Amino acid sequence: MAITSANQLELLQTAEAVAREKMIEPELVIEAMEDSLARAAKSRYGAEMDIRVSIDRKTGNATFTRVRTVVDEEALENYQAEFTPEQAKLYFEKPANPANYWTREGEKLDDFTGGPQVGDVFSEQVPPVELGRIAAQSAKQVILQRVREAERDRQYEEFKDRAGTIINGVVKREEYGNIIVDVGRGEAILRRNEKIGRESYRPNDRIRAYVKDVRRETRGPQIFLSRTDPQFMAELFKMEVPEIYDGVIEIKAVARDPGSRAKIAVISYDNSIDPVGACVGMRGSRVQAVVGELQGEKIDIIPWSEDQATFLVNALQPAEVSKVVVDEDAPRIEVVVPEEQLSLAIGRRGQNVRLASQLTGLDIDIMTEEEESKRRQAEFNARTKLFMDNLDLDEFFAQLLVAEGFTNLEEVAYIEQEELLSIDGVDEGTAEELQARARDVIEAANRAALENARSLGADDTLVEFEGLTPQMVEALAKDGVKSLEDFATCADWELAGGWTTVDGQRHKDEGLLEPFGITLEAAQDMVMTARVMLGWVDPDELLGEAGDDDDAEADAAEAETAAATEEAGA
Numbered sequence: 001m002a003i004t005s006a007n008q009l010e011l012l013q014t015a016e017a018v019a020r021e022k023m024i025e026p027e028l029v030i031e032a033m034e035d036s037l038a039r040a041a042k043s044r045y046g047a048e049m050d051i052r053v054s055i056d057r058k059t060g061n062a063t064f065t066r067v068r069t070v071v072d073e074e075a076l077e078n079y080q081a082e083f084t085p086e087q088a089k090l091y092f093e094k095p096a097n098p099a100n101y102w103t104r105e106g107e108k109l110d111d112f113t114g115g116p117q118v119g120d121v122f123s124e125q126v127p128p129v130e131l132g133r134i135a136a137q138s139a140k141q142v143i144l145q146r147v148r149e150a151e152r153d154r155q156y157e158e159f160k161d162r163a164g165t166i167i168n169g170v171v172k173r174e175e176y177g178n179i180i181v182d183v184g185r186g187e188a189i190l191r192r193n194e195k196i197g198r199e200s201y202r203p204n205d206r207i208r209a210y211v212k213d214v215r216r217e218t219r220g221p222q223i224f225l226s227r228t229d230p231q232f233m234a235e236l237f238k239m240e241v242p243e244i245y246d247g248v249i250e251i252k253a254v255a256r257d258p259g260s261r262a263k264i265a266v267i268s269y270d271n272s273i274d275p276v277g278a279c280v281g282m283r284g285s286r287v288q289a290v291v292g293e294l295q296g297e298k299i300d301i302i303p304w305s306e307d308q309a310t311f312l313v314n315a316l317q318p319a320e321v322s323k324v325v326v327d328e329d330a331p332r333i334e335v336v337v338p339e340e341q342l343s344l345a346i347g348r349r350g351q352n353v354r355l356a357s358q359l360t361g362l363d364i365d366i367m368t369e370e371e372e373s374k375r376r377q378a379e380f381n382a383r384t385k386l387f388m389d390n391l392d393l394d395e396f397f398a399q400l401l402v403a404e405g406f407t408n409l410e411e412v413a414y415i416e417q418e419e420l421l422s423i424d425g426v427d428e429g430t431a432e433e434l435q436a437r438a439r440d441v442i443e444a445a446n447r448a449a450l451e452n453a454r455s456l457g458a459d460d461t462l463v464e465f466e467g468l469t470p471q472m473v474e475a476l477a478k479d480g481v482k483s484l485e486d487f488a489t490c491a492d493w494e495l496a497g498g499w500t501t502v503d504g505q506r507h508k509d510e511g512l513l514e515p516f517g518i519t520l521e522a523a524q525d526m527v528m529t530a531r532v533m534l535g536w537v538d539p540d541e542l543l544g545e546a547g548d549d550d551d552a553e554a555d556a557a558e559a560e561t562a563a564a565t566e567e568a569g570a
Contacts, residue, residue, distance in 0.1 A: 024150045030055055032146030037062060037129075044129045048080035051126070063099070064128050070120040088116035099125035152216075155186040159214045159223050166235045167225070171205040181207055181225060188223035196227050196295045197259035208293065210235060227294075230254035233262055236293055240286045241279055243268075249275045252304040255358035259295050261347075263315060263355045265304040276301045302359070308333075312364070315356035319345035322369055332363040339368045383407055390441045391434060400425075413438035446470040457482040467526050472513055479512055488530040495523040 015033065019026040037053040041064055045051060050067040073084045093112050095101060102109040103121045169181035169188060177192035179201055190209055201207060209225035210232035226232060234251045243249040249268050256262040268275035279301045280287050287299055300318075305311040309324040312335065319341045325334035337345045345366050346353050357364050367375070380402055387398035390409060404423055406412055412420075413435055420431040449470035450463065456477035461484035463473055481487055496518050497511030513523065531537040 018147060024147070024154050028150040029147060030057070032150075034062075035146065036141075037064070041126075041129045045126065046080055048078055050081040052123075062128060064126050065099075066124045066126050068122045068124070070116050070118050070122075072118055085116045085118065088120065088122065091122055092116045092120075095124075097125065156214065156216050158185060159183075159211070160216075163211050163214045164231065164235075165211055166208060166232070166239065167211050168206065168208050169225075171201045171203055171207055173203060174201070179207070181209070183223065186223060188225050190225040190227065194224075194226040194228050196297070199227070199295065228256065228258035230256045230262075233264065233290065233294065233297075233299070236290045237264065237279060237286075240281070240289050243273060243275075243278045248273060249278055253359045253361075255355040256297070257351055257355060259297055261298045261300070261351055261355065262294075263300045263302055263359045265302045265311070265315070265359055267304040276303055300355075308360070308362070312356065312360050312362060315359045316345055316352065319352065321345070323372075332365050334365045334367065334372070336367055336369055336372045339370060342366065342368050387412075391437045409438045409442055413442055449474040453477045459483050461485075462487060465526075465530065467522075467529075469516065472516055472518075475512055475515070481512070484530055484534060488527060488534055488536060490527055492520055492523040492527060495527070496520040 015026045015029040018029045034053045034055055037055075038051050041051040041053065042049060045066070050069075052065050052067055054063045054065065055061070056063070067081065068088075069082050070085055070088045071082045073086075076082055076084055092102070092115065094110070101123055102112075103123065104117065104119070109120070167183055167188070169183040172180045172182045172187065174180070179190040179192075179195070181188045181190055188209075188211070190207070194209075194212070209227050210229050211223065212226040212229055213222075213224045215222045215224070231254065233256060234254050237251060238244045241249065244251060244266075248270050249266055251264060251266055253265040254262070255264075264279070266275040266279055268278070278286075287301065291297060291299060302314045302317060305314065309326055312324055312333065313321045316335065316337075319337060321335055321337055321341075323336040325336070335345070344352070347355075353364055353366055380399075383402045383406075384395065384398045386409070387393050387401050387406075388395060391398070391412070393401075400423065401412065415435075417428070417431050417435070420426050420434060421428065426434075446469070450473070453463065453470065453474040453476075456474070458473050458477040459482060462468070462476065462482060463470075465484060465487065468476075476482070476487065481490065490512075493509060493511065495511050495513045497514040498509050498520070500507050500509055511518070511523070518526075528537065532539050
């Protein structure tokens with residue numbers, strides 16, 4: 001194909017047609033054509049040459065230009081696209097052909113008195129090329145590639161802001177259990193693990209799903225759909241309940257066992273509107289619309305509460321709860337239910353308590369009233385025996401201490417003496433004797449733990465580290481942590497414990513210092529202190545980070561105060 005003899009307007013018409021078909025800008029198609037023609041010209045004139053092609057946007061005329069740049073003699077590498085100032089002097093004049101020209105810093109040169117300078121560019125028109133069969137095929141591939149890239153960019157820009165919303169589509173095909181969905185200007189994928197239960201779809205079936213993620217990848221934007229994500233149900237309620245869409249009612253938390261059961265916590269910011277009733281709708285019309293989309297999934301709509309215990313009681317519905325035991329230091333929260341409510345509270349295969357745990361973000365222990373009574377009695381007996389054996393007390397006096405809330409020897413040894421004197425029958429002499437005995441036992445235990453830790457190889461750097469008791473050092477040494485360097489390499493969860501999720505199931509990781517009540521925050525501080533002492537971390541950097549956090553909190557608080565003031569003024 002010869003560019004000179006071709007219908008030049010046909011280039012523009014082709015660009016317009018391709019742009020309309022792929023829904024991209026015609027300019028992108030023309031730029032792709034220019035690039036493809038330039039590559040074809042390089043195969044004719046030489047790959048080292050800098051050949052550029054410009055297509056007139058009105059006439060379709062293609063102009064081929066060879067570009068050469070003035071560079072220092074030492075920097076000269078490509079003789080076909082660069083020349084030195086000395087070589088450029090042969091061309092440095094106003095060209096007779098207006099298609100040829102010099103530019104300096106992007107501006108056409110009119111003054112040629114100063115001689116060429118490094119960076120000047122000489123553009124010289126060259127004859128257009130004849131596109132042979134191979135060159136034409138190569139040009140076509142370049143155009144198609146550029147058009148595909150432009151189409152992918154357009155798709156990504158269109159769908160990237162739709163993540164977190166519901167989208168309607170048509171099933172195109174199934175690949176290895178994954179559903180490919182036509183979503184209008186692109187394709188999305190619904191993986192088999194994101195389908196509800198044993199859902200099956202056939203081509204041309206309509207489908208509604210949640211856009212979970214949109215990623216830019218080399219083969220084009222990947223749109224990932226989900227029908228099992230908890231937010232899919234939240235978005236469905238937003239579509240069915242106008243109060244949620246308007247912000248009068250807010251969905252605070254969602255937990256799902258897809259296809260089986262779900263719990264959703266809602267709160268109303270208008271006292272005249274019942275959040276649960278609004279979500280249920282007249283005769284259950286609103287919630288039934290959501291249930292129908294979720295393949296009959298049973299939904300518990302629960303009022304959200306700032307009070308942790310109240311929210312937990314609501315979350316365990318329909319079971320009735322007798323008591324909730326909240327211990328700030330305990331990793332789990334205890335819920336006591338009547339014997340006849342135990343199976344209902346746990347649910348089939350633990351479903352009810354699992355969903356309540358997901359909804360509240362709490363680890364829940366459920367026990368009957370009888371089990372709780374037995375456990376309390378066992379704890380009472382164990383503490384009574386602890387005081388009897390270590391403080392040489394009779395059973396009555398030991399039980400009296402336990403009844404007053406004392407749980408260990410440290411509390412007896414180091415509590416203010418007035419606390420002991422407030423117990424009936426305890427005078428000053430008795431209180432002093434009790435504390436002296438407790439301290440002797442603790443010091444003896446510390447000495448024994450320290451000797452054992454040293455025998456295991458614990459060195460002074462670890463023993464003298466502030467915050468570690470002899471029993472903690474002993475526990476660390478038993479696990480191979482014998483120096484400050486060893487301690488500094490520990491992760492916070494290795495010390496304080498944590499949870500790992502494997503295949504959707506949470507597994508407890510026991511921490512080395514967890515039995516001593518070390519929290520995750522305390523473990524982080526101790527490990528970071530050890531790293532600072534060893535010179536691994538610059539303390540000034542830590543202070544800078546802390547300062548940035550404080551500044552951010554202060555800015556947020558100031559903005560919140562300003563907003564509240566403005567609202568009050570309004």
